[in-house]
Amino acid sequence: MPPSTLHHLLCLVDFSALSHRGLEIGAELARRWKASLIAFHGVNLPGDVVYGSDYSYSRPKQHRLLQEARDRMASFLQGFPEVTGRVAEGEPVESLRAFMQQEPVDLVIATTRHLHGIRRWISGNLIERLIRHIDAPVLIIGCHPQGNGRGLLDVRHITAVTLPDERHHRLISTAIRVAKEFGADLELLHLLETPLDIESEPYETAQTHLERSARKRLKETAIRLGGDPDRIRTTVLEGAPTTVLPDFLDRTPADLVLVGVRRGIPLKPAVIGSTTETIIRRCGGCVLTLPIS
Template identity: 30%
Template sequence: MRVHFRHVLCATDFSEHANRTIPYGVAIAREFDARLYVCHVVDLSAVAIYGEFQLDPVGQQERIRRQARELLEKTPGLENVAWEPVIRFGNPAGEIARLVEEKQLDLVIASTRGHSGLKRLILGSVTQRLIRTLPCPVLAVQSPPEGFIDPEGGGIRLQKILVGIDFSADAENALRYGLSLAQEFEAEVHILHVMEPPVYPEFLTPTEQTQDLLQVDAVKDRLEALVPAEARVWCTPRATVLRGQAYEELVAYAVAREMDMIVLGVRGHGLVKSLLLGSTTDRVVRRAPCPVLAVGSPAAE
């Protein structure tokens, strides 16, 4: 099934890093003819970026709302697309979750970095919470959009997409998104599964070594089987099985092969694997050289 983004939200705290979400949002909105919302949530417990704040529930909030809207309207690039400013007050992750329901959002774009120090940590934790809780995919960005956007036409330039697979429902849904985006932009699709290495590989007997190689081959065949026959008409997925720490191998693979996007499921099999995959997704998001699209299960969408 083709994926189509119709309602897209960019979250920003007006820092240099967070404002990087906006070029991504503009490019995606133009490519999919989507409605773009640019959102700033004012956390009243951390409003120092607005100067002195004295609790006048009506007057002060209106002043902050006006200032935030003015900042949004001055943001470069938004003149090239239809967009709507959204200013909310409250907990950032909670307010964005409410917006997902109100606006029927298909995609939220958030940065893994914000203002320096504490605010940077706060924004990072907001993005992690969004990834774990939102019913729609989250595109986590930290790098400038130059490699993602064609500098001449302003369109999206996706040539290589990496999909991490652990055979969970979320991972298989991530593959659906990866294949759809690859078809949309005629990109390569790389499918990667990372297996835990033997505890003492140097002590494996010849028979155990053979069994280990057969296991790797079986996992690779299973990866290949996930790709629908119709997808092979327009692409040749590259299935790879590696050994090691999942997040390290995913990031290293993305760096070595110059991936333009990584697509990951949010949750894995069962409670323990869910926690492990969540940790993997968080670590990849923080270290990835390219945007990471975090996708939940189909039932959550």
């Protein structure tokens, strides 16, 4: 996802102050990359509560809600003459998927609040559906108390959570291109699981060999894909993502974190515990997710 291929940006908005910040960042990126920008809002209309269907029995009420959303969009976009507003009927993720079948979208921009308890579960569920079922990179802009406040375009340190194999070449290549675009340092992070077979040698020895091999392969892959060896660092962490990632992100804050997401995986009732969800929740900067086949 090099900037030269980002011609059509889309920002999800809910007319909140946080989504206004996302729109500001989207507009700045669109100007920087000479791309178009759409502000998109899905109106989840009420269904028939008697028969439990999605079909609303009150068309006048539907029209009124849609018109109210269009009016709010027009007001929301004041000061952004270059942004096109689109209001669609339906659940936000589903209506966006339908829209993207008709219109090209190279990057989706979304905002998320770092909430707790049931409010965080609901918000996270929406973000999880978005990144797993939208066939495009998603830039997630959070509102985290540990954020550095410098703004997105002042990106100095990028972390890419990746693997040293071909499935992640696109992610590593994207991280390299984004780092060059912003003149940022790049850290390639690999999460290492416990060795499956440690009978042939002591556990510590086997783990050390795996870590060295992973770091070497990551560095070689990055250089082969065009990375600057002087501005790339490789880090290997041992342990479960939910255990080691929070501490790492606290100790090594990044302005932007890249992570791959497998699309189309059925979601469990609770999404807490996934690598991506942990990163979104704990990262003080922004998160860019890329679909991984």
